[in-house]
Amino acid sequence: MIEFKGVHKTYDNGNIALKDVSIVINKGEFVFIVGASGAGKSTLLKLLMREEVPTAGEIIVNGFKLSKLKKREIPYLRRTMGVVFQDFRLINSMTVFDNVAFAMRVIGASNVEIRKRVPYILGLVGLHHKARSYPKELSGGEQQRVGLARALVNNPSIIIADEPTGNIDPELSHEILELLTEINRRGTTVLMVTHQIDLVRRFHHRVIKIEEGCVVSDQKAVPACPVKSNIEAAAVDIAGIFPFEEGEHYEF
Amino acid sequence: MSFSSFRYLLREGLRNIWQNRFMSVASIGVLVSCLLLTGGSYLIFENINHIFSWVNRQNIAVAFAREDCTDEQLQVLTDKIKGITNVCGVEFISREQAFEKYKDAIPEALREELEGENNPYLDTFIIEFSDLSKFEDSIYQIKQIPEIESMVYDANIAKSLAKVRSIVLIASGWVIALLLFVSLFIIANTIKLTVYNRRLEISIMKSVGATDAFIRVPFIIEGMVLGIISGLLSYGLVYLLYSRLYGMFGIGFMGGLLDFSSVWHVILSGFLGIGMLTGIAGSAISVGRYLNVEGGISGVI
Secondary structure (H helix, E strand, C coil), X not given: CEEEEEEEXXXXXXXXXXXXXXXXXXXXXXXXXXXXXXXXXXXXXXXXXXXXXXXXXEEEECCEEHHHCCHHHHHHHHCCEEEECCCCCCCCCXXXXXXXXXXXXCCCCCHHHHHHHHHHHHHHCCCHHHCCXXXXXXXXXXXXXXXXXXXXXXXXXXXXXXXXXXXXXXXXXXXXHHHHHHHHHCCCEXXXXXXXHHHHHHCCCEEEEEECCEEEXXXXXXXXXXXXXXXHHHHHHHCCCCCCCCCCCCCC | CCHHHHHHHHHHHHHHHHHCHHHHHHHHHHHHHHXXXXXXXXXXXXXXXXXXXXXXXXCEEEEEECCCCCHHHHHHXXXXXXXXXXXXXXXXXXXHHHHHHHHHHCCHHHHHHHCHHHCCCCCEEEEEECCHHHHHHHHHHHHCCCCEEEEECCCHHHHHHHHHHHHHHHHHHHHHHHXXXXXXXXXXXXXXXXXXXXXXXXXXXXXXXXXXXXXXXXHHHHHHHHHHHHHHHHHHHHHHHXXXXXXXXXXXXXXXXCCHHHCHHHHHHHHHHHHHHHHHHHHHHHHHHHHHHHCCCXXXX
């Protein structure tokens, strides 16, 4: 579970990134975090990963009180979460297998565990046949699936996806979202920061919108209804289910 | 730490050296130069000590007993001189023995006249000292003994050697300290470059929850291996250079040069120790600074 209680964050240069943010994200939820550039989304993620500490307020993640967390305890907090980056962050000199195995090696997993777990996870993201390929030989969508496999391999209870579809084309973005939804269906909490409104509209998850450091809307997930076409999706938008105003634009 | 982790970290450390081979070679070069100078200073210092002990063996003081000393008093006097801390050897030459020894130097006409009661020689003590730097103090102590008539000695060699030794000790101390600092700086910069080249991996490691200690290990191994290689290379070079010098000046010059076999273990362990410590400290400084100040998960690339 993730809980933000009246969180403020002001950087040393005086820039106010978050103002009185209070959110509760329960275990097993899928949440989109949306907002324009500079709205405070990145700060929110940095606070979650304990790269930054709040100026005021408290954050609790998987039972860890982040403001009281000692430096040496931070790695253990991070082991409860998997991070997916917009730029994939794959190591080009390593094969797909080794990229995923890397995440296990650095937390001290044995070779036996690695040989068992990595093929399973690669199978889960549909890349078992690419285990020996290098990142440069893969498409953007495939590279992101490797990134997702790496985030999943240590069996985290939360996946933090920072614009995971920002660098891939729309069709493949859809695949990544379906994969994340499937992972969520299996019980993992997913927190995804995105600019891509069309994806948010297609997948009916909870949406938290941030503007100028404040949470301006928190739209709970609606029961999933099969979306058959773009026209139907548009009809859902018009019905005003999602908290976007007409003509609103986000940077891509 | 599991065996798999240890093997992985060791491999990563060695991979760092290979991937960053130009800087690794540069670091080894600088560290070898520093170690060679350090070893050179040490060998000069030890050779001065060696010459010192040779001079010690050559340098003696001669003390003459008062003419009226009885045999018993002479025995007491011998014990008194032996009792002085810095004295390592006392040879007694009686008046009669001295006359026998040097009578050839006396003109034949006078020889008979001077024999017996008119013997011009005094009872003599030839005294050796263990520490030349305390030479003058010891001479003073002997002179204070009432039964001593006079002394003959040359404090100049002892004085100047003691001076040279202390200058070499101070100068080599400063040179070694300075060179170690330079080595540390160079190694730290080499590792800094490796850290910079591997910042993507470090950011991933941090994001999946690797501890700082785990992230540090490959870099520490890199620094340590660079230090060991430098130490071994330096030892080989010092051995070759010193062997050539020994071949040229080894025997005959002020007691000869110090034999390498008596110092090889000090030089080898010193080089390995200094090399490893410099490597480890250099790595620890660089990677520690990166982890504490610069390196985060997001936005590092």
